Amino acid sequence: MPGIYTLRRARFILHTILCLLLLSCSQPERQPQEALVLTDDLGRELTLQKKPERVFAFASSMTEMLYAVLDTSTIIARTPTDDYPEAVYRKPLVSNYPVDYEQVLVLKPDLIFTVEGITPLEVAERLQQLGVPVYYQKYRTVEDIFTGIEDIGRIMGREQQSRQLTDSLRQEVASIKARHQKDEPQRVLAITWSDPIYVYGQNTIFTDKLRILGAENAVQEVFEQPYPALTREYVLKLNPDVLLGGTKEELEERFFSLYPELRRIKAYQHNRLYKPDDNLMSRPSPRVVESLRELEGFLYP
Amino acid sequence: MMRRGLYFILALLLILVVMLLGLQVGSFDTDAATIFSALFHYNPDDTTHFAILHLRLPRLLLALVVGASLAFCGYLMQAMVNNGLADPYLLGTASGASLGAVVVFFGFVPMTVAGLYLPPVFALAGAFLVTLVVVILGYRKRQIIPAQLLLAGIALSSLVTAMVGLFTFLSDSEGKLRSVVFWSMGSFERASWEMVPYPAAALSIALLLFAFYQKQLNILLLGEERAQALGIQVAQTRWVILGTVSVVTGFAVATSGPIGFVGLIIPHVTRGLLGATGRGNLLLCAFIGGLFMLLCDLLSRIIYPPAGLPIGIITSFFGVPFFVYLLFKKNYNFKE
Numbered sequence: 001m002p003g004i005y006t007l008r009r010a011r012f013i014l015h016t017i018l019c020l021l022l023l024s025c026s027q028p029e030r031q032p033q034e035a036l037v038l039t040d041d042l043g044r045e046l047t048l049q050k051k052p053e054r055v056f057a058f059a060s061s062m063t064e065m066l067y068a069v070l071d072t073s074t075i076i077a078r079t080p081t082d083d084y085p086e087a088v089y090r091k092p093l094v095s096n097y098p099v100d101y102e103q104v105l106v107l108k109p110d111l112i113f114t115v116e117g118i119t120p121l122e123v124a125e126r127l128q129q130l131g132v133p134v135y136y137q138k139y140r141t142v143e144d145i146f147t148g149i150e151d152i153g154r155i156m157g158r159e160q161q162s163r164q165l166t167d168s169l170r171q172e173v174a175s176i177k178a179r180h181q182k183d184e185p186q187r188v189l190a191i192t193w194s195d196p197i198y199v200y201g202q203n204t205i206f207t208d209k210l211r212i213l214g215a216e217n218a219v220q221e222v223f224e225q226p227y228p229a230l231t232r233e234y235v236l237k238l239n240p241d242v243l244l245g246g247t248k249e250e251l252e253e254r255f256f257s258l259y260p261e262l263r264r265i266k267a268y269q270h271n272r273l274y275k276p277d278d279n280l281m282s283r284p285s286p287r288v289v290e291s292l293r294e295l296e297g298f299l300y301p
Numbered sequence: 302m303m304r305r306g307l308y309f310i311l312a313l314l315l316i317l318v319v320m321l322l323g324l325q326v327g328s329f330d331t332d333a334a335t336i337f338s339a340l341f342h343y344n345p346d347d348t349t350h351f352a353i354l355h356l357r358l359p360r361l362l363l364a365l366v367v368g369a370s371l372a373f374c375g376y377l378m379q380a381m382v383n384n385g386l387a388d389p390y391l392l393g394t395a396s397g398a399s400l401g402a403v404v405v406f407f408g409f410v411p412m413t414v415a416g417l418y419l420p421p422v423f424a425l426a427g428a429f430l431v432t433l434v435v436v437i438l439g440y441r442k443r444q445i446i447p448a449q450l451l452l453a454g455i456a457l458s459s460l461v462t463a464m465v466g467l468f469t470f471l472s473d474s475e476g477k478l479r480s481v482v483f484w485s486m487g488s489f490e491r492a493s494w495e496m497v498p499y500p501a502a503a504l505s506i507a508l509l510l511f512a513f514y515q516k517q518l519n520i521l522l523l524g525e526e527r528a529q530a531l532g533i534q535v536a537q538t539r540w541v542i543l544g545t546v547s548v549v550t551g552f553a554v555a556t557s558g559p560i561g562f563v564g565l566i567i568p569h570v571t572r573g574l575l576g577a578t579g580r581g582n583l584l585l586c587a588f589i590g591g592l593f594m595l596l597c598d599l600l601s602r603i604i605y606p607p608a609g610l611p612i613g614i615i616t617s618f619f620g621v622p623f624f625v626y627l628l629f630k631k632n633y634n635f636k637e
Contacts (some may be wrong), residue, residue, distance in 0.1 A: 193476035196483045229608035233356045237328040258415045
């Protein structure tokens with residue numbers, strides 16, 4: 001009878017859990033290779049059999065982090081979008097979209113790092129079932145990137161290297177910040193696509209970068225999406241001082257020819273249209289300081 | 302007679318009311334007084350005035366014209382193939398336009414040439430091209446065979462949709478995908494004074510033309526043989542319908558994307574109100590189509606500011622329940 005069977009099984013599981021609890025309380029240092037339990041930024045619990053030694057990332061920003069912190073021999077793959085540092089091209093390629101499960105299994109990673117929003121949760125579940133845990137990070141501020149780097153250092157047993165890196169990055173951020181606290185904040189709009197108009201919203205790291213630079217995101221309203229779609233009228237009302245998204249020629253061709261009405265905005269009138277590096281803008285990586293310097297060049301020419 | 306006049310006046314009034322409401326919805330706070338002064342005492346330096354006159358008004362007019370065009374063409378198509386399930390996209394216009402737009406979005410041709418934004422231009426070309434092929438396939442012995450035309454339209458639409466799917470799948474950037482998705486659900490966000498005249502002119506000419514063809518259209522509903530016996534040049538009438546539908550739908554789709562359901566439902570609504578062969582059906586159908594689209598656009602912007610939900614989602618959401626109601630309404634009949 002299924003009812004009784006289920007009951008028995010439940011009781012069996014309960015017993016097992018109790019025994020395990022007792023074991024873990026009484027003999028904590030007995031096992032030489034203790035299972036490692038991690039909780040990632042999404043609150044997902046991962047159990048690793050040992051300290052990870054073969055890892056890679058599904059997000060290019062995290063590949064950059066791994067290269068900045070780890071012994072490069074522990075990084076075992078790259079994805080099609082990875083392009084930094086140069087050395088990454090020496091690693092075998094694995095498709096992250098769609099995920100090539102078979103290739104992942106061939107590579108035998110102990111752990112895959114990724115960023116919230118880059119890898120769908122069901123993909124992570126599937127990989128988990130195949131025996132490959134996936135560790136998510138998420139970032140809202142520049143500081144989150146640094147704690148993310150330290151996180152990786154702790155998981156991979158490279159605390160010292162990660163600490164050194166984040167200390168120097170934090171110092172650079174502090175000195176950039178100190179330069180711009182007295183400035184009248186410029187209102188900056190960064191577009192990611194022109195038809196429809198998608199922009200960097202309030203809850204992106206971009207907002208924090210601008211804050212560090214003594215400027216502000218022209219989009220003050222908080223939308224559900226990090227990169228909300230806006231209308232022409234909305235942009236007209238924002239009337240940003242600076243528009244990021246392309247050189248003057250590029251924006252003229254892709255943006256203002258489509259929305260000639262927007263030539264009224266201050267950024268266009270005062271010719272403050274700039275083209276930041278796509279990867280520096282979009283990747284929450286250790287190169288965030290480089291990104292800050294680039295933006296600083298645009299805001300304070 | 303009385304009833305018809307009443308419906309026309311009612312439709313016109315409602316269009317005006319909804320347009321006035323629509324003029325007030327947007328990112329700038331605007332009340333009735335601001336709308337009034339923008340319309341009658343336009344100050345070019347006032348950005349709010351500018352937004353009302355150059356962003357909101359063309360948008361509303363485009364919605365009106367496109368809604369009217371699709372409903373009008375749906376009515377024509379249903380009469381021509383003598384089937385209530387027909388819609389203006391049966392000729393492959395929507396898929397052809399999508400292919401044209403996608404070709405530009407995915408970078409096979411530049412986005413702009415000499416300041417001209419190309420996606421609508423290519424969409425128009427794609428719509429015409431696919432429609433032409435469908436018509437050629439539906440053509441036998443010097444005349445259009447409706448059943449064959451329908452099959453050709455469906456087959457070619459599937460083929461073209463598959464091509465669009467292939468491009469989409471092979472796309473290398475998320476932005477391009479967004480453009481395609483956004484385009485495929487329809488939007489009036491690109492509306493401008495430079496754009497609105499084209500679909501408006503196409504629709505006006507077509508409405509004028511069919512002021513003379515309404516009788517033929519009704520007799521066509523009796524079936525080919527009886528229509529011929531009654532002295533109607535069936536073949537010629539079909540050509541006029543085909544030509545009109547492809548041009549008017551082409552402009553509507555090229556400017557706003559393939560917006561579904563309007564062309565299917567509104568003709569039924571019209572017949573439900575005035576009967577299947579009422580005089581003035583075509584014109585009223587266009588009015589109701591325009592009104593319906595204005596309402597959908599208003600709703601989309603109120604529900605999901607600022608960008609507005611894609612218009613195709615709204616038309617389906619509100620159109621389908623109404624359609625189902627119509628199907629179950631006892632005294633509605635397609636032909637009588």
